[in-house]
Amino acid sequence: MQELLGVSGLNKVYAGSGRRVEAVRDLTFTVEAGELVCLVGPSGCGKTTLLKCMGGLLTPTAGEVRLAGRKVTGPPPGMAFVFQEYGRSLFPWMRVADNVELPLKHKDLTRARRRELVADALESVGLPDAAGAYPWQLSGGMQQRVAIARALAYEPEVLLMDEPFAAVDAQTRADLEDLVRRLWRERGITILFVTHDIDEAVYLGERVIVLSASPTVVREQLKVDLPEERDQVHTRVAPRFAELRTHVYEQIQAAKRGAGQDAVVTESSTPPLH
Amino acid sequence: MRLQNTLLGTAGLAAFLLLGEAVPRLGVVKEEYFPPTSRIARALADELSDGAFWTALGDTLTGWALGLAVATCAGIVTGVLLSVVPYLREATASTIEFLRPIPSVALIPLAVLLYGSELRSVLILVVYAGFWQVLVQTLYGVQDVDPVADETARSYGLGTWARIRHVLWPSALPYVFTGVRLAATVALILAITGELVIGAPGLGARIGVAQNSQAVPEMYALIVVTGLLGLLVNVGARTVERRALAWHQSVRGEVAV
Numbered sequence: 001m002q003e004l005l006g007v008s009g010l011n012k013v014y015a016g017s018g019r020r021v022e023a024v025r026d027l028t029f030t031v032e033a034g035e036l037v038c039l040v041g042p043s044g045c046g047k048t049t050l051l052k053c054m055g056g057l058l059t060p061t062a063g064e065v066r067l068a069g070r071k072v073t074g075p076p077p078g079m080a081f082v083f084q085e086y087g088r089s090l091f092p093w094m095r096v097a098d099n100v101e102l103p104l105k106h107k108d109l110t111r112a113r114r115r116e117l118v119a120d121a122l123e124s125v126g127l128p129d130a131a132g133a134y135p136w137q138l139s140g141g142m143q144q145r146v147a148i149a150r151a152l153a154y155e156p157e158v159l160l161m162d163e164p165f166a167a168v169d170a171q172t173r174a175d176l177e178d179l180v181r182r183l184w185r186e187r188g189i190t191i192l193f194v195t196h197d198i199d200e201a202v203y204l205g206e207r208v209i210v211l212s213a214s215p216t217v218v219r220e221q222l223k224v225d226l227p228e229e230r231d232q233v234h235t236r237v238a239p240r241f242a243e244l245r246t247h248v249y250e251q252i253q254a255a256k257r258g259a260g261q262d263a264v265v266t267e268s269s270t271p272p273l274h
Numbered sequence: 275m276r277l278q279n280t281l282l283g284t285a286g287l288a289a290f291l292l293l294g295e296a297v298p299r300l301g302v303v304k305e306e307y308f309p310p311t312s313r314i315a316r317a318l319a320d321e322l323s324d325g326a327f328w329t330a331l332g333d334t335l336t337g338w339a340l341g342l343a344v345a346t347c348a349g350i351v352t353g354v355l356l357s358v359v360p361y362l363r364e365a366t367a368s369t370i371e372f373l374r375p376i377p378s379v380a381l382i383p384l385a386v387l388l389y390g391s392e393l394r395s396v397l398i399l400v401v402y403a404g405f406w407q408v409l410v411q412t413l414y415g416v417q418d419v420d421p422v423a424d425e426t427a428r429s430y431g432l433g434t435w436a437r438i439r440h441v442l443w444p445s446a447l448p449y450v451f452t453g454v455r456l457a458a459t460v461a462l463i464l465a466i467t468g469e470l471v472i473g474a475p476g477l478g479a480r481i482g483v484a485q486n487s488q489a490v491p492e493m494y495a496l497i498v499v500t501g502l503l504g505l506l507v508n509v510g511a512r513t514v515e516r517r518a519l520a521w522h523q524s525v526r527g528e529v530a531v
Contacts, residue, residue, distance in 0.1 A: 055429050081429035088422035093444040093521045102440060103430035134521055154430065 004190050005031040005054070005158055009063035012049050023049040025215035027063070031158070031192055036184045038201035039194045040248065041211030041219075042256045047194045050216070051162045054192070055081050067158065077107075080151035084163040086144040090135040096122070097131035100150045107154075121153035122146075124186075125179060141172035145179070152183065161193045165200070174232045177204055181230060198252060202226075202245045203235060210248060212255045219255055222248065309491045317491035318498060327480070331499070334476035337393055338458075338465045341400025345461065346454055348401070349408025354446075357416035358438065374410065378403035378464050382471055396468035396476070403464045404457035408450065415449025416442055448522050455511040462504055477503075 010027040013020060023046040031037050041047055052058040054065050056075040065072040067079060080103075083089040090099050100118045109117070122128055125145040135143050144164060151159055161180070165173045177200060184191050195201050201208045202224060210220040226240060235241055294311040297303055309317075321327045356363045378399045385395035419442055427441045469478025477496055484493040519525045 052425075057425055057429060075429045075431050077431055079429070081426065083422055083426060085422045088420045089426045091423060091441070091444065092523075093447075094440075103432070106431060106433065106436060136521070136523075136526065 002033060003030045003066075004033040004035075004068055005192065006066040007050075007054065007063070008066075010050065010053060010060050010065065011062040012046070012053055012058065013061045022215040024053070024060075025217050027211075027216060027218055029209055029218055029221065031190060033157075033190055034188050035207060036181075036191045036193065036205055037207045037209060038205030039192065039209045039211060040196065040198060040201040040252070041216065042213050042252055043196050045211050045214050045255075046216040047196070047211065048162055050211075051081075051160055051192075051194050055079060055160050057081075078157035080154045080156035080159050082144075082147050082151050082159065082161040082164045084166050086140065086147045086164075086167070087135075089147055090143055090150075092134065092136050094134075095131065096127070096133050096135060096138075096146050099135060099146060100153050103150065103154050117153040117155070118149075121149040124152055124183060125149045139172075141168050141176060144168060144176060148176075148179070148183070152187070157190060159189050159191045161191065163195055164193075166196070173200075178232065180204060185228070198245055198248045199236070202241060202248060203230065203232075208244075208248060210251045210255070213258055220251055307490060309494060313491045314494045314498065317489075318495035321492065321495050321499070330475065330477050330480045333393070333474075334465055334469065334478065334503075337396040337400060337468070337474070337476060338461050340393075341397045341465065342404055342454075342458055342461045344397070345401045345404030345457055346408050349405050349453065349457070350412050350450060352405075353409050353412025354416060354438065354442070357413060358434070358442075363413070370406075370409070374406045376402075378460075379467060379471075382468070385468070386472055391473045393474060395472050396465055396474045399464045399468045400461045403460045407457040407460060408453040411449040411453025411456070412446060415446030418449065419445040448519055448524065451511075451515045451519065455508070455515065458507045458511050459504060462500075462507055466500055 007030070008028045010024055011022070012024040013022050015021075027050060039047060039050070049058065053060045054072065056065075056072045056079070059073075067076050070076075091102070094102065097118050100121055101114055104114045104117060118131070119128070122131055125148050127142060127145050127149065130138060130142065130146065135146060138146065147164075165176050168176065180191065180193070181204060183189070193201075193204055195204075205224050208222045208224055209218055210222065211217070212219045222244070224244060226235060226238065226244070291311045294314075296310075298305045298308050298310045356366055381399060381402055382395075385398045388398070389395040423441050423445065424437065427437045432440065465476065466478040466481075468474055469476035470482050471478075473479050473482065477500055481493055481496045481500075484490075484496060516525055
């Protein structure tokens with residue numbers, strides 16, 4: 001395994017109208033090729049800022065982001081983004097298939113190949129029949145599936161997901177979580193999944209990175225030693241799942257209180273069994 | 275419900291026309307200046323069978339359509355350019371705010387000086403009036419691009435031109451349509467005003483001639499025609515808008531999912 005995505009010394013300060021907000025203080029972590037990593041932190045801890053810096057949408061004040069060894073200065077071609085606001089991220093003036101196809105148009109692909117990628121991606125997310133519909137004719141969960149299909153069709157090395165399921169109902173959310181696990185296993189893409197939901201982070205991730213409150217640093221990195229085969233019913237009641245989620249929960253609570261800011265554990269591996 | 279509304283609308287119109295017939299006949303107003311509906315209708319029928327009327331109508335519509343087309347293209351191109359090029363909008367904002375409120379009719383002397391009583395004079399007025407409507411709406415529209423949509427496009431590496439075409443333009447389109455619809459109405463007003471005041475060929479000039487020759491019913495008949503034109507322009511613009519913006523929330527309404 002080697003580093004695919006690297007963040008080192010990342011710092012982002014928003015300066016404007018006499019106010020200076022340090023959203024991200026000093027972040028360093030790596031994501032290896034083929035990993036599924038969840039970033040979790042207290043709300044308002046600069047997760048979105050971090051992700052936008054990684055996606056090349058924001059320029060960091062200091063530090064750098066590397067994708068496959070190359071410094072990210074703008075949106076890199078090997079990266080796809082799934083936003084929380086699916087309703088605004090999909091274009092209402094385009095049909096589903098056109099939405100999925102649009103990013104492919106500036107890639108050097110034949111029309112037939114593009115069609116194939118679109119059909120395959122829609123099939124993968126379970127919406128083979130939605131190609132001709134408009135996004136607003138679909139339910140929220142289906143719209144987010146379309147957004148995921150668009151990212152898949154783009155064939156990225158890394159998929160960045162910014163709290164993608166925060167706005168869908170609990171049942172849909174469970175289905176979408178399983179979809180992400182399945183796509184990760186089937187396609188071998190590297191996924192960085194940002195969430196504020198601790199259960200979701202532990203259920204999905206192979207590794208969980210816990211962030212501190214703003215100004216943000218990495219508080220802890222945690223390997224999730226749950227079996228690769230996970231399902232909503234059994235995994236969530238497994239004693240190990242409960243332990244891990246309790247551990248992350250405590251870390252987040254401590255982060256919220258701002259405790260241990262100067263004694264941050266950055267490289268613990270797996271918490272001991274209780 | 276719809277049938278009832280249609281019936282009510284028809285009844286209202288019929289009552290209005292009847293009133294127009296009755297008031298002069300009862301001597302409440304002078305028939306000389308305010309002929310009854312039936313006389314106006316007869317004058318209108320005479321106009322419709324006159325070749326010169328159709329030429330005048332053609333002239334007016336030509337001035338209107340040409341002017342509107344120029345104003346629309348110029349307004350859209352300028353609006354997009356001002357929004358896309360950094361600093362340009364800030365640099366031009368105060369100039370636009372100064373030029374925009376100048377009533378187009380104030381330019382009539384200038385137009386006459388430049389082109390006399392030709393179609394080009396009317397075009398100046400029509401273009402000036404329509405241009406600002408389209409420009410201002412385009413500027414608003416471009417500002418209304420959803421940041422998430424734009425970030426999505428950027429994250430997928432779409433270039434400037436692709437973002438203008440696939441994100442900025444469709445987002446601004448509802449505003450542009452409003453601008454064009456407003457401009458279409460204003461353009462008609464200015465086309466007829468220009469003809470009436472400058473004497474450029476068209477319905478406006480014909481109204482002037484009718485007035486000068488004391489042909490009062492003919493004058494009213496022509497006024498009715500301009501009113502109908504305005505109505506058609508508005509209905510036409512709305513129909514095009516509905517078709518082109520079928521995806522937009524204002525047109526599609528709430529979709530049951």
